[in-house]
Structure formats: structure tokens, C-alpha cells
Amino acid sequence: xxxxxxxEIVKKDAPIVAGLDPQxxxxxxxxxxxxxxxxxxTLEAAGEAILGFNIAIVDAxxxxxxxxxxxIAMYERYGVPGLMAYESTVDYCHRKGLIVIADIKRGDIxxxxxxYADGHLGKVTVGSETIxxxxxxxxxxxxxxxxxxxKPFVDVAKENDKGLFILVKTSNPSSGEFxxxxxxxxxxxxxxxxxxxxxxxxxxxxxxxxxxxxAVVGATYPEVGEKMRKVMKNSYILVPGYGAQGGKGExxxxxxxxxxxxxxxxxxxxxxxxxxxxxxKDKFDAKHFxxxxxxxxxxxxxxxxxxxxxx
Amino acid sequence: xxxxxxxEIVKKDAPIVAGLDPQxxxxxxxxxxxxxxxxxxTLEAAGEAILGFNIAIVDAxxxxxxxxxxxIAMYERYGVPGLMAYESTVDYCHRKGLIVIADIKRGDIxxxxxxYADGHLGKVTVGSETIxxxxxxxxxxxxxxxxxxxKPFVDVAKENDKGLFILVKTSNPSSGEFxxxxxxxxxxxxxxxxxxxxxxxxxxxxxxxxxxxxAVVGATYPEVGEKMRKVMKNSYILVPGYGAQGGKGExxxxxxxxxxxxxxxxxxxxxxxxxxxxxxKDKFDAKHFxxxxxxxxxxxxxxxxxxxxxx
Numbered sequence: 001x002x003x004x005x006x007x008e009i010v011k012k013d014a015p016i017v018a019g020l021d022p023q024x025x026x027x028x029x030x031x032x033x034x035x036x037x038x039x040x041x042t043l044e045a046a047g048e049a050i051l052g053f054n055i056a057i058v059d060a061x062x063x064x065x066x067x068x069x070x071x072i073a074m075y076e077r078y079g080v081p082g083l084m085a086y087e088s089t090v091d092y093c094h095r096k097g098l099i100v101i102a103d104i105k106r107g108d109i110x111x112x113x114x115x116y117a118d119g120h121l122g123k124v125t126v127g128s129e130t131i132x133x134x135x136x137x138x139x140x141x142x143x144x145x146x147x148x149x150x151k152p153f154v155d156v157a158k159e160n161d162k163g164l165f166i167l168v169k170t171s172n173p174s175s176g177e178f179x180x181x182x183x184x185x186x187x188x189x190x191x192x193x194x195x196x197x198x199x200x201x202x203x204x205x206x207x208x209x210x211x212x213x214x215a216v217v218g219a220t221y222p223e224v225g226e227k228m229r230k231v232m233k234n235s236y237i238l239v240p241g242y243g244a245q246g247g248k249g250e251x252x253x254x255x256x257x258x259x260x261x262x263x264x265x266x267x268x269x270x271x272x273x274x275x276x277x278x279x280x281k282d283k284f285d286a287k288h289f290x291x292x293x294x295x296x297x298x299x300x301x302x303x304x305x306x307x308x309x310x311x
Numbered sequence: 312x313x314x315x316x317x318x319e320i321v322k323k324d325a326p327i328v329a330g331l332d333p334q335x336x337x338x339x340x341x342x343x344x345x346x347x348x349x350x351x352x353t354l355e356a357a358g359e360a361i362l363g364f365n366i367a368i369v370d371a372x373x374x375x376x377x378x379x380x381x382x383i384a385m386y387e388r389y390g391v392p393g394l395m396a397y398e399s400t401v402d403y404c405h406r407k408g409l410i411v412i413a414d415i416k417r418g419d420i421x422x423x424x425x426x427y428a429d430g431h432l433g434k435v436t437v438g439s440e441t442i443x444x445x446x447x448x449x450x451x452x453x454x455x456x457x458x459x460x461x462k463p464f465v466d467v468a469k470e471n472d473k474g475l476f477i478l479v480k481t482s483n484p485s486s487g488e489f490x491x492x493x494x495x496x497x498x499x500x501x502x503x504x505x506x507x508x509x510x511x512x513x514x515x516x517x518x519x520x521x522x523x524x525x526a527v528v529g530a531t532y533p534e535v536g537e538k539m540r541k542v543m544k545n546s547y548i549l550v551p552g553y554g555a556q557g558g559k560g561e562x563x564x565x566x567x568x569x570x571x572x573x574x575x576x577x578x579x580x581x582x583x584x585x586x587x588x589x590x591x592k593d594k595f596d597a598k599h600f601x602x603x604x605x606x607x608x609x610x611x612x613x614x615x616x617x618x619x620x621x622x
Binding site for chain 2: 176
């Protein structure tokens with residue numbers, strides 16, 4: 001799957017992923033009101049509004065970005081109707097030719113991780129039928145439980161030509177609380193120790209220069225990105241934290257290899273809530289929120305290509 | 312919420328939680344066939360079979376156990392229909408007076424953890440309506456992202472009188488890969504360092520002797536249980552790994568305080584798949600699978616009360 005992602009990044013000249021992390025506060029009134037008119041003030045209305053919002057944005061940016069990253073928490077927040085909107089979003093993005101990175105950050109003991117992997121990346125069997133439930137292309141995985149919590153994801157990804165991004169160094173302010181602490185036996189931090197295991201986990205999933213097992217390293221820690229780019233030579237790095245969380249194009253140079261590959265940068269609020277934010281909010285009204293998202297993607301692409309990749 | 316859990320544990324004289332982690336291979340043919348007859352070989356049939364299986368087991372054990380712990384992965388594996396079965400299972404258990412521990416192991420950056428916490432323990436607002444989507448009583452939380460990934464769960468739990476169990480030392484074979492490694496600055500392992508933070512996170516959520524912020528420590532590591540019982544004085548310990556994973560009653564002594572409180576032991580496969588396993592499979596046929604589960608709970612209760620608590 002990683003080679004497909006790289007193909008799309010090169011084709012669209014955009015090492016960018018649009019984070020589909022909708023909050024109701026970002027959704028224009030006309031969409032929210034129409035959903036409430038249809039379903040009342042219910043979880044179903046929330047799901048309908050989220051899906052309508054996503055579809056308009058995806059329509060506006062699908063020719064520009066190789067991939068989207070729905071954050072499943074933003075859907076799960078609204079219960080089953082929210083998760084129906086998640087499922088429909090994944091389907092719609094696939095129909096528009098986009099690669100879908102499911103930001104699920106799951107991780108559990110072996111047999112339980114296998115269940116998550118089946119549901120999100122793989123297939124299940126009911127009677128004689130084989131069905132792919134959520135059918136994303138990549139999933140993010142939490143490594144706290146160690147190899148036997150991660151390997152079922154690696155196996156399911158391999159069987160189904162899918163990929164993973166393992167949490168190494170997350171973008172949030174307190175990520176260092178545990179991740180940066182240094183172990184005495186190997187003189188490496190927790191995140192460096194996880195990074196070494198990412199190399200192990202991904203060794204049998206190579207496609208060309210890269211493995212289907214990638215890693216997450218936050219844009220908010222550029223010095224870590226520089227180090228991790230060298231340590232995990234075969235792993236694509238998914239870089240959250242650009243834009244709303246503070247990361248800028250010029251900070252991202254070191255996440256990429258010299259050929260411009262090796263990283264894909266996510267922006268969520270910066271793209272999907274652009275219509276509410278500077279410098280877009282004066283140019284785009286609520287009816288044109290998706291046009292604001294398109295402009296935000298164009299601006300992000302220019303920033304990354306110019307200031308991170310020197311193009 | 313922790314005081315309600317303790318009340319129920321004392322009332323039922325059973326520091327036991329039944330893990331509702333259904334796999335289709337555990338479900339008797341007559342239930343699976345009826346579901347397929349109704350829905351075809353679909354995810355809906357899987358959800359229907361899982362729910363029917365759960366209801367029969369819950370009916371058979373609700374008077375014996377204070378709580379159940381559905382592992383959401385086993386539902387998520389079957390996509391949206393699976394999650395509908397999860398939601399209905401939570402509702403049904405509440406109607407039977409059981410406390411529901413949602414084993415979700417979520418954890419993300421702050422605003423995203425807040426979305427998970429809202430969806431699983433809290434409430435959301437749609438228009439002027441406030442709705443509790445999944446509405447469990449406790450949730451398990453993964454600490455890899457640090458305090459700002461955990462605190463939204465603490466806050467939402469506090470606002471809604473709910474509780475948490477933070478992953479400290481998990482029951483799986485490779486849990487030590489990262490969790491047991493010792494940091495150089497504090498000479499403590501990762502799991503001990505997380506345990507210290509559990510004390511911090513839970514300090515403002517006390518009810519009597521215990522906090523609403525508990526911890527997960529696997530039955531498969533009794534020496535860790537002994538240490539953790541002393542370190543996290545105010546935290547109830549949720550103990551997975553009994554039975555199918557290898558933990559036994561006599562190994563669990565040190566997880567409890569002298570008054571018999573302080574821990575609640577989970578068994579999943581050992582209870583719900585009892586009809587397929589020794590010593591039950593010769594006594595109970597597929598039609599009486601729920602009776603086998605009841606007997607397994609009675610036997611587990613005796614083992615824990617006798618061999619762990621010396622009653």
C-alpha cells in the first residue's frame with residue numbers, strides 16, 4: 001500500500017493529508033439546520049451534518065491531495081450514527097480516488113488487536129461470506145502493549161495490502177512525559193526505543209525503499225523529526241501538528257529525505273475549519289466553506305513544497 | 312462511580328467482572344443460524360448473534376457479578392452493526408443493574424481524547440439536546456500520549472460521575488517490552504512511572520478511600536500486582552488475564568488489600584466460552600451455554616474468595 005501512497009503523492013505533487021476531524025462547531029449553520037430539520041436534534045442529525053460537511057470538502061480538494069485522515073474519535077463521539085458517518089466518509093473518499101488513513105490509535109493484547117485490525121483494515125467471515133467492514137487503507141497504532149499488540153496489525157496489513165503508522169513521538173505538548181524519558185539499559189528514549197521496533201515490525205513489509213509500516217512523529221518536534229528520519233530509514237513518517245497545532249513548513253525540512261519523499265504532513269482544523277480562521281474568514285462565507293478548504297490546501301501545498309522541500 | 316462499584320462488589324461478594332468479548336466461534340450454532348436466517352450472511356447477522364449470545368449470558372450471571380467489561384474491539388471488528396450490538400449490550404447490562412466497564416483503551420491528543428471521553432462516558436450536544444451516546448460507567452485509557460491525553464477523560468469522568476482504569480501493566484506476554492524498561496532519571500520502569508501519574512491524575516477524584524481513576528495491572532504478573540497495590544494506594548486495580556490467559560486465584564492475593572477490596576478480576580473467555588472448555592464442555596451442551604457461563608462464574612468466585620482472599 002505504501003507504494004500506492006507514494007505514487008499519489010508524486011502524481012499530485014503534494015506530500016499532504018487532509019485530516020477529516022469534524023466538530024459540530026466547524027459546520028456551517030445551513031448544513032446543521034438541514035440535518036436537524038431531517039432528523040431532529042439527534043445523534044443522527046450530527047452524523048448527517050458531519051457527512052454532508054465532509055463530502056463538500058472532499059469534493060473541493062480531492063484533485064489536490066493524495067490522502068485523507070479521518071480521526072475516528074470525532075465520529076465515535078456521536079455514537080453509532082457518528083460511526084455510520086465515518087464509514088460513509090471512508091467509502092466516499094475511496095470513490096473519489098483518495099487513500100484513507102484511519103486515525104484510530106488502537107492497540108491491545110494480541111487477539112484483541114487482531115479484531116481491531118480485521119475491522120479496520122481486513123476482512124471478517126460471517127457464514128460463507130467474507131466482508132471488509134471499515135476497509136481503510138492505513139491505520140495508526142498505539143505501541144504501549146509491545147510487539148504482540150502490534151504484530152496482528154502488521155499481519156492483517158500484509159494479507160490485505162494495507163499499511164500502518166505506529167505512534168512514535170506524538171504532536172501534543174505532554175508527549176514527552178513518557179515518550180522522551182531515557183531508559184538506562186539502551187540510553188535511548190521511549191520513542192527511540194519504539195522507533196527501533198518500528199524497523200523490526202516493518203522489515204518484512206517492504207515495497208521498494210519503504211515499508212508498509214510507517215511511523216507518526218509530530219510536526220511540533222522538528223529536531224525529533226530529523227533524528228527519526230535517519231533512524232527509521234524504511235518508514236514513511238506521518239506528521240501531524242501542522243497548522244493549528246503550531247507546525248510550519250520550514251520546520252518540516254528534516255522530516256523529508258533529499259528526494260522529497262519519506263513524509264506526509266497532516267493538517268486537520270487548518271483545512272476543514274479554514275472558513276472560520278484567518279486569513280480565509282474574510283474572503284469566504286459559510287456557504288463557501290469548502291472553497292476556503294481548497295484555498296487552505298493550495299496554501300499548505302505551497303508552504304510545504306517551497307519551505308520544506310525547496311521546490 | 313468507584314463507590315458504586317465497591318458497593319456492588321461487597322453486596323454480591325464477588326470482586327469479579329465478566330468480560331463480554333464475543334467471537335463468532337464461541338456462539339452456538341442455533342444462535343448463529345437464526346441470525347443468518349434473519350439477516351443473511353452479513354455484518355448485521357454477526358451483530359444480532361453477538362447480542363443474542365450476550366443477553367443469554369447476562370441473564371444467567373447478572374445476580375452474581377457486579378460488573379461486565381465489553382471489549383469494544385470484538386464489536387468494532389464487525390463494523391457499524393457490531394457497534395450497534397455493543398451499544399445494545401451496554402444498555403441491556405444497565406437494565407439488569409450491572410456496572411459497565413468499557414474496555415476501549417483509547418488515548419489521543421487533548422481535544423481528541425475529549426471526543427472519545429464525551430462519546431463513551433459523557434454527553435454531546437446537538438442543537439438544544441444533550442445526549443449520552445454510549446454511556447458506559449468506566450473506560451480503560453492508554454497513557455502513551457501523557458497527561459494531556461488522559462486529563463480530558465478525567466475531566467469528563469468527574470463531570471458525569473464515571474470512572475477510568477489507566478493501562479499500567481498489561482497482561483500480554485510482550486507487555487514488558489516497553490512497560491518494564493527502567494528509566495535512568497527516576498530509576499523506575501515505564502509502568503511504575505505511569506503508576507505515579509495515576510496517583511496524580513486521580514488525586515481530585517476521591518470517594519472515600521478510592522479514586523475514580525483506577526489502573527489496569529495484568530493477573531499474569533503477580534509480583535507487579537503486589538508492588539502496584541502499594542504504590543497506587545487510592546486506585547482500584549482492574550486485573551485482566553485470569554483464566555484463559557493463565558492467571559489463577561492464588562496468584563491474585565497481592566492485588567487486594569487486607570479488607571478484600573482494591574481489585575476486581577476480569578475473566579472473558581473463561582466465562583463466556585465456558586461451554587466449549589474443560590471442565591464444562593461435557594456437562595453443558597450448546598443449548599445450555601449460558602448455564603455453563605453461570606457455573607464458570609460460581610467457580611471463579613469461589614477460587615478468588617478462597618484462594619486470593621482467604622474467605
